[in-house]
Amino acid sequence: MSDVLTATTPVVLLAQGGGHGHELTVGVSVGPTFLRVALLVAVPAVAAFAVLRGFLAEPGRRSLAAVVATAGVAATLELLLSGGLNLSERWAPVLFALLAVPLYLVLSRDERFAPTVDRARRMAPWVFWPAAALAAQQFAQAWLTGAGPARAATMLHTGVVLALVAMAWFVVSRPRRAATTVSVRLGAGALAMVLIAGVGQAMVLRPAAPVPGVIVAAEYDTDDDPIEVLVVPNRPGNNLVRVSGTGALVGTSGAELTPAWPRPGANGAWTVVTLPEGPSEVLVSYGGRTISVAVDTGTATPAPTGFAGPDGAECASALLGRAIARTRPAPDPGSCPDEALTPADADSLRAIVATLAEQGHRWFIVAADASPRGQAADAVVRDAAARLGLEVRLAGVSAGTGPLVVVSGWTAASLTLRANPDADVRPAPWLATEPSLVPGLATLPGGASVDRYRETLREQYPGVSPSVSGYQAWLAESAAGPAENLAGPAR
Amino acid sequence: MVTATGAKRWTGRYGLLNTRYHKAALMVFLFVVVAHWVEHITQAVQIYALGWPRPEAGGVLGLYFPWLVKSEWLHYGFAIAMLVGFVMLRHGFVGRSRTWWNAAMWIQVWHHFEHLLLLLQALSGANLLGAKVPTSIVQLAFPRVELHLFYNAIVFIPMVVAMVHHRRPRPAEAKLMECSCARVPVGAGV
Numbered sequence: 001m002s003d004v005l006t007a008t009t010p011v012v013l014l015a016q017g018g019g020h021g022h023e024l025t026v027g028v029s030v031g032p033t034f035l036r037v038a039l040l041v042a043v044p045a046v047a048a049f050a051v052l053r054g055f056l057a058e059p060g061r062r063s064l065a066a067v068v069a070t071a072g073v074a075a076t077l078e079l080l081l082s083g084g085l086n087l088s089e090r091w092a093p094v095l096f097a098l099l100a101v102p103l104y105l106v107l108s109r110d111e112r113f114a115p116t117v118d119r120a121r122r123m124a125p126w127v128f129w130p131a132a133a134l135a136a137q138q139f140a141q142a143w144l145t146g147a148g149p150a151r152a153a154t155m156l157h158t159g160v161v162l163a164l165v166a167m168a169w170f171v172v173s174r175p176r177r178a179a180t181t182v183s184v185r186l187g188a189g190a191l192a193m194v195l196i197a198g199v200g201q202a203m204v205l206r207p208a209a210p211v212p213g214v215i216v217a218a219e220y221d222t223d224d225d226p227i228e229v230l231v232v233p234n235r236p237g238n239n240l241v242r243v244s245g246t247g248a249l250v251g252t253s254g255a256e257l258t259p260a261w262p263r264p265g266a267n268g269a270w271t272v273v274t275l276p277e278g279p280s281e282v283l284v285s286y287g288g289r290t291i292s293v294a295v296d297t298g299t300a301t302p303a304p305t306g307f308a309g310p311d312g313a314e315c316a317s318a319l320l321g322r323a324i325a326r327t328r329p330a331p332d333p334g335s336c337p338d339e340a341l342t343p344a345d346a347d348s349l350r351a352i353v354a355t356l357a358e359q360g361h362r363w364f365i366v367a368a369d370a371s372p373r374g375q376a377a378d379a380v381v382r383d384a385a386a387r388l389g390l391e392v393r394l395a396g397v398s399a400g401t402g403p404l405v406v407v408s409g410w411t412a413a414s415l416t417l418r419a420n421p422d423a424d425v426r427p428a429p430w431l432a433t434e435p436s437l438v439p440g441l442a443t444l445p446g447g448a449s450v451d452r453y454r455e456t457l458r459e460q461y462p463g464v465s466p467s468v469s470g471y472q473a474w475l476a477e478s479a480a481g482p483a484e485n486l487a488g489p490a491r
Numbered sequence: 492m493v494t495a496t497g498a499k500r501w502t503g504r505y506g507l508l509n510t511r512y513h514k515a516a517l518m519v520f521l522f523v524v525v526a527h528w529v530e531h532i533t534q535a536v537q538i539y540a541l542g543w544p545r546p547e548a549g550g551v552l553g554l555y556f557p558w559l560v561k562s563e564w565l566h567y568g569f570a571i572a573m574l575v576g577f578v579m580l581r582h583g584f585v586g587r588s589r590t591w592w593n594a595a596m597w598i599q600v601w602h603h604f605e606h607l608l609l610l611l612q613a614l615s616g617a618n619l620l621g622a623k624v625p626t627s628i629v630q631l632a633f634p635r636v637e638l639h640l641f642y643n644a645i646v647f648i649p650m651v652v653a654m655v656h657h658r659r660p661r662p663a664e665a666k667l668m669e670c671s672c673a674r675v676p677v678g679a680g681v
Contacts, residue, residue: 031615083621089631
């Protein structure tokens with residue numbers, strides 16, 4: 001039995017009248033929405049008291065208790081909705097204590113403690129002003145330092161909590177001097193305005209909840225440069241995490257962070273994490289901070305095994321190509337490019353062999369890998385060579401300056417190419433990447449179609465490099481017209 | 492012993508629960524509290540003595556109804572029942588026993604708030620400070636099993652002390668009592 005009412009509870013709306021109904025199903029996350037509504041009622045109530053206090057007669061005990069309790073409830077809701085504060089967690093009990101004490105000061109009727117209560121209420125401005133100053137500092141940092149959305153939201157939430165603490169102490173404050181009373185009321189009124197603005201923006205700036213199966217892409221501020229994090233395909237099982245910066249550690253628990261490394265053919269640094277079904281998190285340690293990236297893999301199609309293989313980056317590129325082409329948010333992860341040789345790629349390989357024959361070559365070396373695509377490509381190339389009377393020499397022997405047909409995946413191809421720097425390389429179409437696998441190897445061809453793919457990828461996943469595999473997947477998904485000629489020049 | 496004059500209502504200082512039926516009510520309350528306490532102790536034994544993994548250590552009820560133990564409603568139900576019991580039955584206590592009972596009651600107020608916070612998180616899906624699971628305030632620093640074992644202990648101990656003093660009141664306290672809980676007033680000389 002689940003206690004959770006949230007997680008895309010469908011809300012069915014029925015149109016009235018006519019003896020028939022039109023149903024509209026809208027996915028709504030109910031739980032946090034209730035809390036936000038409650039917060040957006042409670043905070044204005046507290047702020048309104050602060051603004052109007054100077055115009056009111058001395059409120060009764062119950063009124064004061066109600067306002068203080070409302071501030072406490074609002075602060076509690078903030079702590080539930082914030083996802084974290086710009087403070088150590090150890091401050092949470094202190095904040096609660098600072099919210100509970102004013103309530104006691106208002107409600108206490110014990111004559112034994114009356115002098116202490118009275119003294120505490122006179123000294124309340126000494127708590128109000130520091131809390132208000134700290135709140136103002138958080139708001140200023142959020143609004144004036146150019147912090148990214150995630151960090152700004154954290155600062156705003158922190159400012160709201162601190163402002164509510166300040167408000168609670170303002171409510172119970174009873175200083176003796178008129179000047180102190182006036183200054184505290186003016187300060188509370190100003191803080192109330194800022195509090196309203198801060199809580200409103202904090203509620204809007206919340207990061208989108210992860211959707212099962214939808215690739216997670218987010219940017220985070222760190223003590224160094226901002227970092228982009230990509231989790232592909234966000235399905236149960238092995239997922240690839242791409243981080244834009246170098247030197248990041250990635251994992252699903254603080255004790256098991258592993259370095260993310262660059263991979264041939266793709267920019268950024270990559271590592272494999274295993275995600276369970278449903279909501280979880282990916283931790284990224286970078287630039288002095290540990291970032292928690294919320295993910296939700298759902299319970300549907302598990303991640304293809306290719307994501308954990310040596311050519312996972314190519315698999316990710318293909319999935320991103322499908323993702324940017326589709327109108328639905330969650331592309332089926334499908335299969336990885338190295339699981340099958342497409343007819344178009346087979347034709348390109350035959351053309352490569354034919355070109356070798358036309359150029360007068362009598363032999364060539366083919367470098368394949370153990371993937372289904374690699375084996376199929378090897379067979380296609382050998383068959384074409386046999387038809388044209390070309391000898392296929394053993395793979396693994398140095399090609400020297402001879403022709404080298406490379407039909408393996410990105411990682412194996414990168415190793416082969418570095419081991420044969422002087423070879424006459426004839427790469428398979430899928431080896432055109434940006435950045436290129438080795439210096440001088442062909443990248444993506446030009447053309448309107450490829451440019452549209454590049455532009456769409458840049459808009460939706462800025463910083464992620466394009467590839468032929470991604471382009472082909474985008475083409476297949478979007479039916480965006482004829483493909484560009486992908487059999488580009490060799491090195 | 493002085494019974495409440497014409498008392499038909501159940502609650503309040505002269506209500507039946509704090510006068511004629513105060514002892515019975517306290518026995519029922521004690522049974523509920525002890526049963527809850529036994530569950531937590533059993534859970535601790537399962538973890539520390541038997542070496543069970545924490546997710547499997549569900550006390551006695553958890554052996555037969557694991558879903559029940561995972562329900563925040565159940566935990567909140569116990570917490571609110573205890574709090575209601577403390578509040579409703581407090582009027583029957585006087586003197587030293589009242590002081591100890593009030594101490595237990597105020598600790599239970601906080602314990603109840605912690606469970607209310609957990610329930611709210613379980614219902615809404617919004618966890619405290621973005622925690623992965625529902626987390627209470629003090630649980631930010633201490634693990635849940637040990638924390639609630641501690642909470643129940645610091646509520647149970649003053650509660651028992653209050654009951655002992657209530658059963659053995661001083662003569663001055665006995666004069667103020669409206670119920671028949673006292674076995675014999677201490678120093679009564681009878």
